[in-house]
Amino acid sequence: MKLIWTTFLLTFSTAVLFAQSGGLSGKVTGPDGAPLSYASIFVQETGTGTTTNEEGYYEIRLPKGSYQLVFQFLGYKTVAKPVVVGNRMELLNISLQEQPVQLEAVDVMEGAENPxxxxxxxxxxxxxxxxxxxxxxxxxxxxxxxxxxxxxxxxxxxxxxxxxxxxxxxxxxxxxxxxxxxxxxxxxxxxxxxxxxxxxxxxxxxxxxxxxxxxxxxxxxxxxxxxxxxxxxxxxxxxxxxxxxxxxxxxxxxxxxxxxxxxxxxxxxxxxxxxxxxxxxxxxxxxxxxxxxxxxxxxxxxxxxxxxxxxxxxxxxxxxxxxxxxxxxxxxxxxxxxxxxxxxxxxxxxxxxxxxxxxxxxxxxxxxxxxxxxxxxxxxxxxxxxxxxxxxxxxxxxxxxxxxxxxxxxxxxIIDSTAYEKDSVYWATIRPVPLTEIEARSYEKLDSLAKKEKAEEEADSLASNSNSGKFGFLGDILLGSSYKVGENQLVSHTALLPRLYFNPVEGFSLHTDIGYAYKKDDRRFSAIVTPRYAFARQKLTGKAAIGYSYGDHYTGVDVGRYIHRYNGDRPIGFFFNTYVNLFTDRNFIRLYEKDYLRLSHHQQFRENLSLDLSAEWANRYQLYNQTRQVWIDFDDRTYASNFPVSRELGNSLPEEERAFILRATLTARPWQKYKIYNGEREPVENSSPTLHLTYRQGLEGIEGSQTDFSYLEMGIKHQMNIGVRGRLDLRAEAGLFLNNDYVGFADYRHFTGNQLTLTTATPAGSYRRLPYYEFSTMDRFAGASAHYQFRKLLATQLLEVRLMGIKENLFANVLTTPASGTYYEFGYSLDNILRFFRVEVVAGFDNGGYRDWGILVGIASGISGGTFSIGD
Structure with missing residues (x-):
């Protein structure tokens, strides 16, 4: 009873104050009496303004005094109305007349400029x-x-x-x-x-x-x-x-x-x-x-x-x-x-x-x-x-x-702590534009839906932050879950279902990440264990990582025995490879296994200058296909072996090799511009080219390491918006092995090739028709990419196509090494189809001669630079 009485008093007091406030309200119409939606009303003396709603009604509250209200609507004469405001709301309806627009006579000679x-x-x-x-x-x-x-x-x-x-x-x-x-x-x-x-x-x-x-x-x-x-x-x-x-x-x-x-x-x-x-x-x-x-x-x-x-x-x-x-x-x-x-x-x-x-x-x-x-x-x-x-x-x-x-x-x-707690009485007082009948009904309907959703969310949060409530214990296992185990602490494991993959080396494999994280302020400690079981090999492998981040810096330790691709940039993912293996009876992925221990550190000197360091000892093992399983069998096809085909590699790989590798990469954006948001500096996208300098050193003799090489690389990439007419992506890289006395194939310089009809790499810097390892080198290389997005080229000459947001691109890539010669490719693509996809037509040329062509489907270049990865 006391709560009801208090609520009544507060509501009544607010209503009295509302009734005593002075101002003007009314309706703004045209000469035919039709309401003028969203006409502007401005008070010159106070710099205060409002507008009419969709039905032409307005409301404005002012202290006592004399004012001049200015009523404006595009295409109509402005009306300046002197008013006197007292202690109550006064009615003031305004009718605006159409604005006669005069064009003074101008002697326009043939070819003369419009005024x-x-x-x-x-x-x-x-x-x-x-x-x-x-x-x-x-x-x-x-x-x-x-x-x-x-x-x-x-x-x-x-x-x-x-x-x-x-x-x-x-x-x-x-x-x-x-x-x-x-x-x-x-x-x-x-x-x-x-x-x-x-x-x-x-x-x-x-x-x-x-x-x-x-x-x-x-x-x-x-x-x-x-x-x-x-x-x-x-x-x-x-x-x-x-x-x-x-x-x-x-x-x-x-x-x-x-x-x-x-x-x-x-x-x-x-x-x-x-x-x-x-x-x-x-x-x-x-x-x-x-x-x-x-x-x-x-x-x-x-x-x-x-x-x-x-x-x-x-x-x-x-x-x-x-x-x-x-x-x-x-x-x-x-x-x-x-x-x-x-x-x-x-x-x-x-x-x-x-x-x-x-x-x-x-x-x-x-x-x-x-x-x-x-x-x-x-x-x-x-x-x-x-x-x-x-x-x-x-x-x-x-x-x-x-x-x-x-x-x-x-x-x-900044959002005030009480911003979401204002009631309907407050909004009725503060709202400068009255709600229409439709808006008022929608408010009531959506309010009831919001309350229902909030109650459901609160009920779910009281149970657990998992999937067991919807799917039982099995849901937690298959779909993943996370649990708070204390203040600032979280234990989680990722879903098993999306991580069931297939390849000829492992057959079906299953893995999950089991993690622990502790975060306080800008410091974070994490530990992740990843077990992986290969059914065809009947073998359990795994890896573990411990990391500590503070601000923009990170230090970590990784250890394990695990499956890896020879190309560390992972141009083909396990998800798409599963489909290619089982449904098309083809095999492009190349895998090896290694025991390893790696130390890594990321140092952010400034927002535009960073250094990445790592040291890794590894024992690498060659792997072979273990299964011929397919779901659609083609008589004229069979799985390719797990041996990578490269013009420089030859026909053999060691069954086992040991390596100790040091790596350092310096990344700089020298002309970077920034925005500051709530005290945090954020880089302005594409305001500076990105430069990188990488050095790798293979050290012989450390714990049996056989590697003995020195490698240096530099590169630049940049995206430029050229008005609204287009966007240009450029990328250039060059590198050489200063010495290559012993280079394991995993240490070759590999490139982002593609042999699928689906391209998942960035538009600039990837080769659409180049086999994954054909140009891999232990010598020197130079490569460049240019990708230009037109606002209007061929199909986009049609207004209907442009209105759908579709873009057209032309691109060119070149790569050269001493042993493999020079590879070129040129392409055309329709981009932003249904806002998600692009379709490319590409032709490749090898050492001046035509090689092949193909049609590829990719992710729209505007989505994360065109990259796409699922469960890798």
């Missing part, structure tokens, strides 16, 4: 100025998302409906954050409240909210305000109108080649300020369409900043069709202008005003010693080229003055 281009040249020239215009700002951001599945595959429809999910059920989310920015690239976000149910399928609009169309790229697409924009877009001036004393140009943006990585739609530019007034643009990302609408407002008159964002997302994924809609409002702006850029200057388009540009150029000699800051605040006339040059110099100086110039972004993201 949009001089507007865009000046806007593009001033984009970097707008990026640097603010020293700092803070604001409150509210995001509301809702979405639903439009299509569910027939096989899954019944199952999902039993779980309470159907095409009428919406994903819903709301969040309120305080965001802060400090120039040049420090962002802080504190989430003070959040509510979410369902899966957003990675459609969150935060990349657009945190990004800026003044940047050359935003969310992987070229901005219409990029310095390269004219190579990607055509622009047309469709009209001009006045709004609150500002001249606004309506620019139509049309990609020269539609598809991924470009926008299309409308961009509105403020005359003389050359800043964004608003925009309505759409783009494709991996076949998913994003529609972006942003409304800007002048904050403290000089800085136009976004006050509302609207995002519509539609796409398909593995048979599911979905749509998501997001609304974000930015309010309570508090800005600090950059004093270095506080001048009023005029941007001259030298292409249009050639005479004035020449006059300005002649008068600049006396200003050559002036700093960029002095030129920018001088209130003078600047050509586009001068402005771009000054901003580049200014940004360069700013970067040099940073403590860490290699850091391109510093971001902090």
């Amino acid at each position: 949009a281009y001089t507007i865009m040249r000046r806007a593009i020239a001033k984009a970097s100025y707008h990026r640097q215009q603010l020293d700092a700002y803070s604001a409150e951001v509210y995001i509301k998302g809702s979405g639903r599945l439009k299509k569910i595959p027939g096989l899954l429809r019944g199952t999902l409906e039993k779980e309470g999910l159907d095409t009428a059920t919406a994903f819903t989310s709301e969040s309120v954050s305080i965001v802060e920015y400090e120039r040049p690239a420090t962002f802080r976000e504190r989430v003070i409240s959040v509510y979410t149910n369902g899966d957003d399928r990675s459609t969150s609009p935060t990349n657009y909210i945190n990004g800026s169309f003044y940047e050359p790229e935003i969310s992987g697409a070229v901005s219409p305000l990029s310095p390269r924009a004219f190579a990607y877009y055509r622009f047309d001036l469709e009209g001009f109108f006045m709004d609150r004393g500002y001249g606004i140009n309506k620019i139509k943006v049309t990609p020269r080649s539609a598809g991924d990585g470009t926008f299309e739609g409308y961009l509105y530019i403020v005359e003389d300020w050359w800043s964004i007034y608003s925009l309505n643009l759409s783009t494709l990302q991996q076949g998913i369409r994003f529609q972006v609408e942003q409304i800007y407002a002048p904050i403290e008159e000089k800085a136009w900043l976004p006050v509302s964002h609207q995002f519509n997302v539609e796409g398909r994924f593995l048979g599911f069709g979905f749509e998501y809609r997001y609304l974000a409002t930015v309010s309570n702006y508090d800005i600090t202008l950059n004093p270095d850029l506080d001048g009023d200057f005029t941007v001259i388009d030298e292409k249009l005003n050639k005479e004035l540009a020449e006059q300005l150029k002649g008068s600049r000699k006396q200003e050559e010693t002036a700093t960029p800051e002095e030129r920018l605040i001088g209130g003078e006339e600047l050509t586009r080229k001068e402005l771009r040059k000054l901003m580049r110099e200014y940004e360069r100086q700013e970067q040099q003055e940073q403590d860490e110039p290699e850091v391109v972004e510093n971001r902090e993201y």
